[in-house]
Amino acid sequence: MIEINLTTKNREEFIDITEKLINVINQEIEKENIKDGIVVIYVPHTTAGCVINENADPSVKKDILEFLNTHIPRDKKYHHTEGNADAHIKASIIGNSLNLIISGGKVILGSWQGIFFCEFDGPRTRKIFVQVIKK
Amino acid sequence: MIEINLTTKNREEFIDITEKLINVINQEIEKENIKDGIVVIYVPHTTAGCVINENADPSVKKDILEFLNTHIPRDKKYHHTEGNADAHIKASIIGNSLNLIISGGKVILGSWQGIFFCEFDGPRTRKIFVQVIKK
Amino acid sequence: MIEINLTTKNREEFIDITEKLINVINQEIEKENIKDGIVVIYVPHTTAGCVINENADPSVKKDILEFLNTHIPRDKKYHHTEGNADAHIKASIIGNSLNLIISGGKVILGSWQGIFFCEFDGPRTRKIFVQVIKK
Numbered sequence: 533m534i535e536i537n538l539t540t541k542n543r544e545e546f547i548d549i550t551e552k553l554i555n556v557i558n559q560e561i562e563k564e565n566i567k568d569g570i571v572v573i574y575v576p577h578t579t580a581g582c583v584i585n586e587n588a589d590p591s592v593k594k595d596i597l598e599f600l601n602t603h604i605p606r607d608k609k610y611h612h613t614e615g616n617a618d619a620h621i622k623a624s625i626i627g628n629s630l631n632l633i634i635s636g637g638k639v640i641l642g643s644w645q646g647i648f649f650c651e652f653d654g655p656r657t658r659k660i661f662v663q664v665i666k667k
Numbered sequence: 668m669i670e671i672n673l674t675t676k677n678r679e680e681f682i683d684i685t686e687k688l689i690n691v692i693n694q695e696i697e698k699e700n701i702k703d704g705i706v707v708i709y710v711p712h713t714t715a716g717c718v719i720n721e722n723a724d725p726s727v728k729k730d731i732l733e734f735l736n737t738h739i740p741r742d743k744k745y746h747h748t749e750g751n752a753d754a755h756i757k758a759s760i761i762g763n764s765l766n767l768i769i770s771g772g773k774v775i776l777g778s779w780q781g782i783f784f785c786e787f788d789g790p791r792t793r794k795i796f797v798q799v800i801k802k
Numbered sequence: 803m804i805e806i807n808l809t810t811k812n813r814e815e816f817i818d819i820t821e822k823l824i825n826v827i828n829q830e831i832e833k834e835n836i837k838d839g840i841v842v843i844y845v846p847h848t849t850a851g852c853v854i855n856e857n858a859d860p861s862v863k864k865d866i867l868e869f870l871n872t873h874i875p876r877d878k879k880y881h882h883t884e885g886n887a888d889a890h891i892k893a894s895i896i897g898n899s900l901n902l903i904i905s906g907g908k909v910i911l912g913s914w915q916g917i918f919f920c921e922f923d924g925p926r927t928r929k930i931f932v933q934v935i936k937k
Contacts, residue, residue: 574910576911595745604869611864620856621865661910663905705842734874770931777845
């Protein structure tokens with residue numbers, strides 16, 4: 533398992549981790565001589581998640597975050613009283629793991645796809661775990 | 668990796684791809700003599716996704732789509748100005764990959780489960796990638 | 803494939819299945835002598851799902867469920883007329899499968915992470931399927 537460390541800077545932000553992930557996966561592909569396989573990306577937190585969407589226009593991630601903030605506001609009255617109940621709900625909706633496919637010795641991403649780490653209760657030091665499985 | 672091509676006909680629609688997927692997975696199961704394993708279904712787009720839910724009554728997919736359209740309307744003011752910001756948000760919420768389990772040489776689906784390709788910005792030509800991993 | 807049976811007691815509830823899952827996965831890890839791998843958790847239903855989030859404070863799951871009930875009420879007018887259209891929508895948003903990573907012969911969960919079975923149309927007898935894949 534590969535472990536990636538990340539420092540987030542805002543309470544809520546989508547951080548493009550595409551390049552970072554592709555680099556560590558490519559090292560694994562080379563080391564284990566993988567032609568075909570899958571990758572599991574796993575966020576071990578409960579107030580953060582991960583999602584794949586467009587990273588060419590940064591306004592896309594802004595729209596996704598605004599949608600979440602509109603429907604899951606921070607300052608509503610919640611049962612969980614640590615001030616981050618909204619972050620737990622957002623993380624549950626977005627999800628905490630992703631799948632990628634390796635084919636022809638390469639990670640397959642669509643032309644417009646980027647991989648985002650979704651911080652909902654930062655700034656914090658965060659981890660991402662990556663497991664590569666050979667076919 | 669198996670590649671499936673799909674032509675969508677409407678801006679928004681849920682297309683039942685269960686049979687198409689089961690067929691290509693079964694070919695792989697036979698070819699590689701798989702008894703147990705998993706399958707990753709991957710949509711390489713940022714305005715489309717995939718989901719597993721009931722396909723017996725077609726009104727279920729209608730309700731899911733109406734829920735998304737009510738909360739993520741197309742004609743709101745968004746930062747992304749290409750007219751499909753809603754489609755990016757919908758895709759982020761629904762997700763772009765699925766897992767299936769193979770057991771006893773067969774793909775395991777619940778009695779009411781079907782697999783849907785979710786178009787949010789069609790009509791378009793779309794792709795679905797499938798990777799089968801032997802246990 | 804491992805099959806877990808579960809009896810839910812309420813129409814809607816999040817049931818902590820962390821211990822139950824870890825136990826059956828650990829048996830598989832020992833039996834197959836797995837050091838590294840992944841796990842797919844699969845819910846074969848269309849009105850139930852699964853999610854990973856905080857299980858230390860039970861009010862977190864209460865907040866997630868309340869958010870879903872507020873935005874996807876049971877008593878709205880839906881096309882699907884079996885009285886559980888809301889449950890199908892909730893299941894589509896939460897998702898019906900999860901990924902875990904095995905590293906160093908152990909399932910890796912974050913300090914605050916627990917695994918929940920999400921019942922949206924109970925009480926019912928439910929199943930959870932688990933497939934462990936060795937790296």
